[in-house]
Amino acid sequence: MFFSLFFNVRRLRQKRIIISLLVLTLLFFIVISYLSLSELNHKQIKNDIYFLGRNMRGYTPAEIYEMLLAYFAEWQQDPVEAIYDEERQVVVPELWGYKIDIEKTLNSILTAVPGASVGPVFVPVYPEVVLADFPAAFIERGNPQKNEVALMINVAWGTEFIQPMLHVLAAEGAFGTFFLVGRWAEEHSSLIQEIALYGHELANHGHTDSVVYTALTPEEMEKGLQQVNKLIEEITGMTPKYFTPHKGEYNQLLLEVVSRVGMRTVLWTVDTVDWQKPGVEKMKEKVLGELNAGEIILMHPTAETVLFLQEAIPLIKQRGFSLVTVHQLLSPEMLPSLFFEPSDLHWEK
Numbered sequence: 001m002f003f004s005l006f007f008n009v010r011r012l013r014q015k016r017i018i019i020s021l022l023v024l025t026l027l028f029f030i031v032i033s034y035l036s037l038s039e040l041n042h043k044q045i046k047n048d049i050y051f052l053g054r055n056m057r058g059y060t061p062a063e064i065y066e067m068l069l070a071y072f073a074e075w076q077q078d079p080v081e082a083i084y085d086e087e088r089q090v091v092v093p094e095l096w097g098y099k100i101d102i103e104k105t106l107n108s109i110l111t112a113v114p115g116a117s118v119g120p121v122f123v124p125v126y127p128e129v130v131l132a133d134f135p136a137a138f139i140e141r142g143n144p145q146k147n148e149v150a151l152m153i154n155v156a157w158g159t160e161f162i163q164p165m166l167h168v169l170a171a172e173g174a175f176g177t178f179f180l181v182g183r184w185a186e187e188h189s190s191l192i193q194e195i196a197l198y199g200h201e202l203a204n205h206g207h208t209d210s211v212v213y214t215a216l217t218p219e220e221m222e223k224g225l226q227q228v229n230k231l232i233e234e235i236t237g238m239t240p241k242y243f244t245p246h247k248g249e250y251n252q253l254l255l256e257v258v259s260r261v262g263m264r265t266v267l268w269t270v271d272t273v274d275w276q277k278p279g280v281e282k283m284k285e286k287v288l289g290e291l292n293a294g295e296i297i298l299m300h301p302t303a304e305t306v307l308f309l310q311e312a313i314p315l316i317k318q319r320g321f322s323l324v325t326v327h328q329l330l331s332p333e334m335l336p337s338l339f340f341e342p343s344d345l346h347w348e349k
Contacts, residue, residue, distance in 0.1 A: 097125035151176030174323035182207035
């Protein structure tokens, strides 16, 4: 019993010694970290680093941190929730909000190379109601708070105006989404590759334009959608994310089938009706008359459409709109816009 008690006391002392050593080690690192941080916070930036136009040379990390807190701690861009119309089964996509990450912004300033210009580091703020909550709802416009419009180019016939359209779009730095009919795509793989190489999006317009999808069985709908997707994947490696029905005809069953194959049904906000050859001026009047942010503009590869794009795109850009793919338009990401100009900031040293 004596020996047992002796060894227990010995083990207890050993445990106490080990714990004491661990505590001392921890205290040592805490003190070293504090001293290092204290030294860092009093060490001035020696290089020209510009934050929103202001030279940070001569500032200490602690001073910069206090300035960031003073100007940005409560600033954020609120998220915008998706809006769902249950009666029509249509949804307008959400937008992420943003707030400034003070710590990351400070770190980006401190680690910037000499002469660099640094801006705030933003982190997203997510909305509660999002597009994914309504997988079978269709889309006919993007969120109107994005200064973008999308070109929906349906291709079911003809080839001679595809390349002229590509050249106009490229010259203007504009992008679109080409919705392809499978029957057409089977015969024009090289042209499809060219469309993809120009940076445009490829989407699904059904396997044929001779019937409307609402007249098909669910099995026929799904088979047709998969046929076109597989064809586009084999030609370009891209997997279509969107489908638009022939003549814009849809029903609840079609919306559900499209959703089941992992796609989204997309219609349009404004139709150029270019297939009726209305003339360029009437097309411009219809599209530009009340053009709003977030709209999807439907068109086809025709001679008048090429001329329309040449004249209309510069006018659309003059209104502050970018011409983007459907996917870009529907994306919830939107670069945050500061509510001030750098010159409005009254930095104090």
